[in-house]
Amino acid sequence: MWRLPSQDNGAVKKIILFLLGIITLLSGHGQEPYFREHPVGEAYQDVSINQVLEASNGFLWFGSNQGLLRYDGREYEQFLAPDSLTNNQVRAIFEDIQHRIWVGYEDGRILYLEKGRELELWQLEEGLPTVPVVGFAQNPNGLMWIATYGEGLYYYNGQHLYNINNDDGLLGNDIYTLVQDKEGRAWVGTDGGISICSVQDGKKNIENITRADGLPDDIVRTLLPDKSGNFWVGTYDKGFCYYNTARQVFEFPLKDWKYGPIHTMELFDSLELWVGTEGSGLYRYQLRTGYLQSISKGRIRPATKIYDLHIDIEGNIWIINNEEGVVSANRQFESISNEVQNIQAVFSGRDGKLWVGSQEGLYYFDEASGQFHLYLQENVLSLFQCAYGNLWAGTFGNGVFCIDLKTGKQRHLTEADGLTNNSVLAMDGNDKDVWLATLGGATHVICRQNIMNAEQLEVDRFDEASGLATNFIYTVFLDSKGRTWFGTDGEGLNVLVDGKIRNFKMVNGIPLNAVYSITEDDRGHIWFSTAREGVFEWDGEQFRRLSVKEGLRDRAITSLIADGKGNILIVHPSGIDLLNPLTRHLIYYDSEIGIKNMEPNLNAVCPDGYGGAWIGAQNRLVKYTALQEKLSIHPRIVLNQVSVFLEPIDFWLKSNFSYEENNLVFQYVGLWFTDPSKVKYRYQLEGFDLDWRYSSDQQAVYSSLPPGHYSFKVAATENDAFDDEPMAIYRFVVKAPYWRQWWFIILASLLLAGGAVWAVRTREKRLEQEASLKRAMVESQYEALKSQINPHFLFNSFNTLISIIEENPGLAVEFVEKLSDFYRSILQYREKEVISLQEEIELVKNYAFLLQKRYGSSLQLVVQTDGQQGYIAPLTLQMLVENAVKHNIISKSRPLSIEILSQPEGYIMVRNTLQKKLTQEPSTGFGLHSIINRYQLLSERSLRVEEDGQYFCVCVPVIKNERT
């Protein structure tokens, strides 16, 4: 058997290998994973895809004759070069360290795509190639390799683009393939062999591997590094080979290749190499067995050209060919259908041979030919191979057939040999023991080398009498701690520890009833399935249930089996669930792997010897492979776009929104290529939603978001359980409008408070003013009144009256009339704030008349107002005249002249000659003061008082309106 090339191969082994190689060229029928097509759809009818790249965020990018396409499992989105008049034929796609997508075109152009942007032409001084760009790679220092078909290899160091071609020692300018080794060197396949290029301190270094070095063919079409750093080499004529870089030798897994040029290859680690040919379809080469199998029987048509192969993070193999376009299959599960009906037992033997028990008989499966061969015609229910290589086949009603596979010799064991019953439902065992679960209890057979010949079988019988809860035993399981577990019909779980049987009939208050299947996880926990209550886990002390509520899909579980990666496979009629015992994460597999309604049979499962399992069903055999690759068990959740009012934004840069930008749409996608239709979402806008929202849509719409801090969280699931699914989180802030910002509120309240204070103050001032005006008025009225009824004035007036009453009674009458007019005027006007100028002048004239009669020519009053209009505080002029009379000497020799004159700018002036009395009359000085005060309140203009030695003048402002 040809094993991994890194292992030491002896010469003999090589010969065997060679022979095997020839034999295995038979393209086996065998098992095949379930392929699903991914049609590009109506919109892209003429698009022919030829490249695939899985981006780090999970999206698949396809290169086509019509540009770049992005695929989320459901839909394709096209990305065209900006000036699409030119060629859009993509020849290479690559994602760099900064997650930019680089695209090489047929015409030599190179474009790149940054997140959220459009494809942009790579602008550089050196110009771009003019021949097809066929590959990219980037080494850890950031140096970018660019392979062309016609101009050799380019590299870009961040400053300049450099070229390596024929002239530098490259084996050919036409490069087919570019890959990088662990040191970051570029390996290119050309028409002349493999060139290994590196750049050190600006110096090119080229090493060549040609036919002289053992390369089977000059033309190297594809290179594929494996985990160990060695390379698989696909050639034009001579098939593929394996190059051991340490020993620098080529190893030939297959001679005599007759399927033409190899175009592409892909590798499942330690498992198999997938080989896509130029026109002879797809093959896979199994590393463990050396079998080459054609994958061109089922979905994939033969004689196709395979453009590209890719293994994604879910374990799907993607195939791009010229017939079906894009096809994928989950490599973990393969089926063989309609070969053997009603499979009841499977067992993978120590030599890797698979045995299958059905109602019709015992078969073995020849993996090379893909054929089943009938070995024994019995209704086989259970299978086991003991330490001595004998195959034990348990039948329904006919005991056990023990078969020496080397000689073909059989021994038929029955109740007569000590079996508890002739119907053997299950078997398990170890180096020295074989346990049989029968309808009459459990039989423990001690296994000896001579079992085929020994007269007496060494047997222990366990039944109801020995402590088993019932004699109907469905299954027996030997755990890693030497315990023997029994699944019973209706009586729960029984375990034999140190010769004692313990029964678990009720667990956590739940009656177990029938226990069908038992397995053990890699922590030593026992898992078992029941007829109706789901699955239970026993950690040595406690039981924990896994029911439908916890995500179990089907209660009718037929088998449990642990794989080599620590998972447990739960087999039931709805499909297969892959359980992570630690996290209890379940992945459901059914129609996407082609096993819907597969009708599995009870405990028809077995390990495949490599961590995988075989599962038998009504009319098919399913093989589960535990892939070495680290697989994602979660859909990758990508927040794709955030739009504000339907306008996409650069959300990875922007997280602050104004209060008006409050209509947001989040577009996301959960990438689960195994079965995109299973993807469901839940999302929550923290700060808005109180709970998760569940949806199958790929967008969430929020309108009229109030200002606040938000986190948009979205998770995708493929199995309806969200507990451990990763989330995409986008935090953002909708800012309050400025009128709700703290600074504005403070400012506004300050302004408001200021305004209020101002208003109150003005009002107070106004009230105060009004009050003082009133007071001044009252005071002036009082003063005027007081002065007018001054006894002195009356005395003088009466004296004047006496002096004229006889001489001139007519004048006396007039005098008395004037006096009475004067007092009436005072009484009439004192209530008013203002009176007209005419009225005041009239009043002054009356007053002057009274004075005139007393002083005669010693007092001269001139009034000259030129018809000036306006208003004046009552008694102002009168009081000024009175003051003049009061404070000045009035005599014949020094007559007092008082003038009332109109002044410009709306003033009226009272002017008298200044001839002050030597002894001042007692005065409160209130008169003038009172006038000044009143005018302050009445008018903006104030009284002007001037004294220049000759004159004493007071200018009184005339108020224009009656009310100010």
Add this chain to the structure above:
Amino acid sequence: MPKLLLFFIFFSLLAAAGLPLKGQGLYRANQGQLSFKSDAPLELIEAVSKSLRGVIDPAKRTFAFSVPVNTFQGFNSPLQREHFNENYMETAVYQEATFSGKIIEDIDLSVPGTYSVRAKGKLNVHGIEQERIIKSTVESKENVLIVRSDFTVLLAEHNISIPRIVYQKIAEEIQVHVEATFSR
């Protein structure tokens, strides 16, 4: 030494072409023009040399150019030119700047037309040789090739060190423009 090198290149080109020295196939230029520009934040320096010489073999798609460094005229002052020659380019030691190599595109330049070509070759400035790809347009007329090219030279790549003090006055990246008419 550089002159010798250039001669060697010429000679080897001719030998490779299998042509006698007066070969009909070769295009030559004796009066090409090469100008450069240093666009630094504080100063723009420009200079030009009309002494660019070159030879192109259209059959082999090979070429060689050279320019004596001391033939550059222009600059902002005579002192600057002196500095250029003595301090930076060390013209006395490294007398010529050369570029020689092969055209990447498989184009027959003797056929009239205008071509965009990329020349891959060794650029020797200040005695330091760097492999470069230089993009040019070549206008081919009857017996005449007009070559125009723009490219940049990074001073650091050619060991031309700039004292800190004039850092703001000299660009790290010198823009070069070449225009030469070749005839056969």
